[in-house]
Amino acid sequence: xxxxxxxxxxxxxxxxxxxxxxxxxxxxxxxxxxxxxxxxxxxxxxxxxxxxxxxxxxxxxxxxxxxxxxxxxxxxxxxxxxxxxxxxxxxxxxxxxxxxxxxxxxxxxxxxxxxxxxxxxxxxxxxxxxxxxxxxxxxxxxxxxxxxxxxxxxxxxxxxxxxxxxxxxxxxxxxxxxxxxxxxxxxxxxxxxxxxxxxxxxxxxxxxxxxxxxxxxxxxxxxxxxxxxxxxxxxxxxxxxxxxxxxxxxxxxxxxxxxxxxxxxxxxxxxxxxxxxxxxxxxxxxxxxxxxxxxxxxxxxxxxxxxxxxxxxxxxxxxxxxxxxxxxxxxxxxxxxxxxxxxxxxxxxxxxxxxxxxxxxxxxxxxxxxxxxxxxxx
Amino acid sequence: xxxxxxxxxxxxxxxxxxxxxxxxxxxxxxxxxxxxxxxxxxxxxxxxxxxxxxxxxxxxxxxxxxxxxxxxxxxxxxxxxxxxxxxxxxxxxxxxxxxxxxxxxxxxxxxxxxxxxxxxxxxxxxxxxxxxxxxxxxxxxxxxxxxxxxxxxxxxxxxxxxxxxxxxxxxxxxxxxxxxxxxxxxxxxxxxxxxxxxxxxxxxxxxxxxxxxxxxxxxxxxxxxxxxxxxxxxxxxxxxxxxxxxxxxxxxxxxxxxxxxxxxxxxxxxxxxxxxxxxxxxxxxxxxxxxxxxxxxxxxxxxxxxxxxxxxxxxxxxxxxxxxxxxxxxxxxxxxxxxxxxxxxxxxxxxxxxxxxxxxxxxxxxxxxxxxxxxxxx
Numbered sequence: 001x002x003x004x005x006x007x008x009x010x011x012x013x014x015x016x017x018x019x020x021x022x023x024x025x026x027x028x029x030x031x032x033x034x035x036x037x038x039x040x041x042x043x044x045x046x047x048x049x050x051x052x053x054x055x056x057x058x059x060x061x062x063x064x065x066x067x068x069x070x071x072x073x074x075x076x077x078x079x080x081x082x083x084x085x086x087x088x089x090x091x092x093x094x095x096x097x098x099x100x101x102x103x104x105x106x107x108x109x110x111x112x113x114x115x116x117x118x119x120x121x122x123x124x125x126x127x128x129x130x131x132x133x134x135x136x137x138x139x140x141x142x143x144x145x146x147x148x149x150x151x152x153x154x155x156x157x158x159x160x161x162x163x164x165x166x167x168x169x170x171x172x173x174x175x176x177x178x179x180x181x182x183x184x185x186x187x188x189x190x191x192x193x194x195x196x197x198x199x200x201x202x203x204x205x206x207x208x209x210x211x212x213x214x215x216x217x218x219x220x221x222x223x224x225x226x227x228x229x230x231x232x233x234x235x236x237x238x239x240x241x242x243x244x245x246x247x248x249x250x251x252x253x254x255x256x257x258x259x260x261x262x263x264x265x266x267x268x269x270x271x272x273x274x275x276x277x278x279x280x281x282x283x284x285x286x287x288x289x290x291x292x293x294x295x296x297x298x299x300x301x302x303x304x305x306x307x308x309x310x311x312x313x314x315x316x317x318x319x320x321x322x323x324x325x326x327x328x329x330x331x332x333x334x335x336x337x338x339x340x341x342x343x344x345x346x347x348x349x350x351x352x353x354x355x356x357x358x359x360x361x362x363x364x365x366x367x368x369x370x371x372x373x374x375x376x377x378x
Numbered sequence: 379x380x381x382x383x384x385x386x387x388x389x390x391x392x393x394x395x396x397x398x399x400x401x402x403x404x405x406x407x408x409x410x411x412x413x414x415x416x417x418x419x420x421x422x423x424x425x426x427x428x429x430x431x432x433x434x435x436x437x438x439x440x441x442x443x444x445x446x447x448x449x450x451x452x453x454x455x456x457x458x459x460x461x462x463x464x465x466x467x468x469x470x471x472x473x474x475x476x477x478x479x480x481x482x483x484x485x486x487x488x489x490x491x492x493x494x495x496x497x498x499x500x501x502x503x504x505x506x507x508x509x510x511x512x513x514x515x516x517x518x519x520x521x522x523x524x525x526x527x528x529x530x531x532x533x534x535x536x537x538x539x540x541x542x543x544x545x546x547x548x549x550x551x552x553x554x555x556x557x558x559x560x561x562x563x564x565x566x567x568x569x570x571x572x573x574x575x576x577x578x579x580x581x582x583x584x585x586x587x588x589x590x591x592x593x594x595x596x597x598x599x600x601x602x603x604x605x606x607x608x609x610x611x612x613x614x615x616x617x618x619x620x621x622x623x624x625x626x627x628x629x630x631x632x633x634x635x636x637x638x639x640x641x642x643x644x645x646x647x648x649x650x651x652x653x654x655x656x657x658x659x660x661x662x663x664x665x666x667x668x669x670x671x672x673x674x675x676x677x678x679x680x681x682x683x684x685x686x687x688x689x690x691x692x693x694x695x696x697x698x699x700x701x702x703x704x705x706x707x708x709x710x711x712x713x714x715x716x717x718x719x720x721x722x723x724x725x726x727x728x729x730x731x732x733x734x735x736x737x738x739x740x741x742x743x744x745x746x747x748x749x750x751x752x753x754x755x756x
Contacts, residue, residue, distance in 0.1 A: 034703075034706040034708060035699070035702065035703075035706075036703055036706070036708040038708065038709065039709060040708075040709035040710045040713040041710065042713070042714070043694075044690070064702070064705055065677065065698070065701075065702040065705065065706075069677060072678055073678065073680050073696070073698055078680075079696075079702075080699065081694045081695060081699075299443065299447060300450055300451065302451050302452070316421075316422065316459045318451070318457075320447070320451055320457070321413070321451075321457055321459075324412075324413065324442070324443040325412075325414055327442055327443065328412040328413075328438075328443075330412060330414040330416065331416065331417060331418035331712070331713075332415070332418045334418070335420070335709075336420070
């Protein structure tokens with residue numbers, strides 16, 4: 001299913017075959033939280049910006065419109081009209097970051113909806129059922145992402161519970177994939193490594209979950225406040241203890257520099273809301289670093305965001321026009337910048353893959369990092 | 379430049395040759411007030427929804443980003459990346475509807491900007507200069523749109539001033555079109571008929587402006603509070619006194635039913651912000667009348683807005699998905715509905731042209747009007 005095509009140091013160039021097509025890794029997942037990319041992008045737009053795989057959020061779709069409704073409508077692929085792979089997260093991260101009055105028990109988590117306050121319970125079985133109803137290509141295991149400031153004993157206990165929850169996820173998804181009315185009977189499950197920045201707990205947990213021989217493994221709980229050095233160190237500690245012949249996914253990361261460093265340490269999958277969020281706030285990525293489209297110096301600039309960029313925005317529109325659209329509060333401003341930013345990330349991954357194919361990733365990484373503005377190097 | 383290809387009663391099927399391509403009439407102009415269609419549509423989207431001509435607002439572009447800046451950037455066509463015709467209004471209507479502390483003098487209008495309150499003066503020469511800087515295909519004469527409740531003596535005086543202003547517009551645009559650095563040296567000028575719902579003043583004014591032998595004539599000051607019957611009556615009164623061999627433009631109108639009735643009375647050009655505004659508020663047009671996408675009955679409806687519609691939205695997306703997007707406050711909701719609504723209007727005009735070509739407009743009009751819901755027939 002997953003095979004490594006090439007390696008360079010710890011960096012892997014791989015591919016993952018799924019029922020929705022073959023993914024070329026390393027890759028960046030474009031985030032469509034509520035079954036849509038924020039910034040008015042349609043899935044047709046995604047097809048024009050080198051997007052291989054879309055990521056949607058289990059928690060949001062469970063609350064609205066409801067996973068049962070999406071199942072009745074034929075699953076998430078049909079609902080949002082996207083026939084390439086979709087990864088759904090487990091809902092865990094949102095439950096721990098968006099909700100109030102949470103109670104974590106062995107069976108799962110009791111919490112209040114951030115939309116209408118109603119009480120909801122989600123445990124491993126519920127998360128798997130929801131993701132099965134959505135029919136995503138890859139489901140994520142239900143885990144706890146412990147607070148970054150939590151003490152050692154809390155993290156130890158949390159990680160052990162996450163392992164027990166993983167066993168329940170595997171059992172439940174196995175059952176769901178056998179049912180007649182399941183949308184995607186070949187739904188894959190990725191396990192998630194946790195442990196904060198505590199090296200021994202991270203490694204012990206990585207070894208433990210590797211025993212389950214899952215089709216992929218994620219590193220969760222990073223990019224939540226620790227330094228970039230701690231993040232890179234944790235990846236270096238964990239990756240050697242995950243099966244090499246499985247794709248690895250660094251959840252919620254990150255900047256172009258983060259991605260280059262993490263690929264170098266063996267990561268295949270990335271996702272991050274920042275390119276779309278930055279685009280909506282007039283911040284755009286280039287190989288020289290980020291630019292702010294509201295800058296007065298662009299008032300008469302008839303060149304594109306990036307002369308070398310082949311994205312649908314840069315092929316047509318000038319900085320002066322985009323700046324005007326932001327000043328005039330035209331929604332098109334956000335759409336054009338989100339298109340550019342997601343293309344930038346998808347294209348960066350393509351360049352990384354080509355560099356790996358040709359055995360010059362180290363050189364490519366060095367060139368890119370040197371090109372970024374100081375602020376964008378971290 | 380304009381020629382009539384076919385007539386049926388008063389209805390005209392024509393074409394207008396311009397430096398930016400030939401327009402087939404009757405047509406609907408898609409409104410991009412601040413050089414963008416509201417709802418995050420790009421000019422690339424316009425190319426996919428049968429849009430022949432875009433309309434932008436002189437007043438808005440004068441204030442932001444400034445017509446001189448657009449001229450420096452090569453004109454409005456280059457700025458917004460649209461190579462088909464553009465009509466700019468004169469700014470008059472916005473000056474009379476959006477601004478405060480207005481003073482109308484013979485030389486023009488003094489008013490305060492609705493953005494930052496600064497004092498601005500606009501008269502016929504200023505309006506022509508701004509529209510020349512924008513380089514639109516068709517410029518509109520600077521007129522006063524008198525309040526619909528104004529008394530006879532006010533309307534009489536206003537209309538006479540509008541005629542004097544028209545003479546100044548013609549003189550000024552003639553000069554501007556001869557300058558070396560003018561963006562569009564073949565910019566056309568349409569005159570505007572005013573007179574409220576006062577038949578004799580309307581007719582007298584129509585005769586008077588017809589003497590200038592302009593490339594086109596508009597009927598202004600309608601759809602501002604009078605009844606549909608009064609609107610239709612005014613069109614019936616005015617059109618016979620405008621040159622038949624020139625295109626006619628009914629400003630700011632209207633509903634599909636309004637358009638069918640006005641075509642039947644000899645109108646070539648239409649524009650209206652309602653299709654885009656309605657789309658942003660989840661109201662979509664069909665041949666059976668308007669639907670509201672927030673209606674709970676669409677929760678599980680996997681059919682498009684209109685089964686027969688060939689627009690980019692209806693070819694891909696379901697009512698259930700669009701409803702979900704509105705509930706989740708995703709900008710894509712607005713974009714999909716604006717695309718559908720503008721396509722609906724552009725396609726309606728195409729059907730009207732085909733019906734006129736084949737001498738069955740009366741029959742087509744009857745069929746469409748009978749199909750609409752009661753509320754949408756007016």
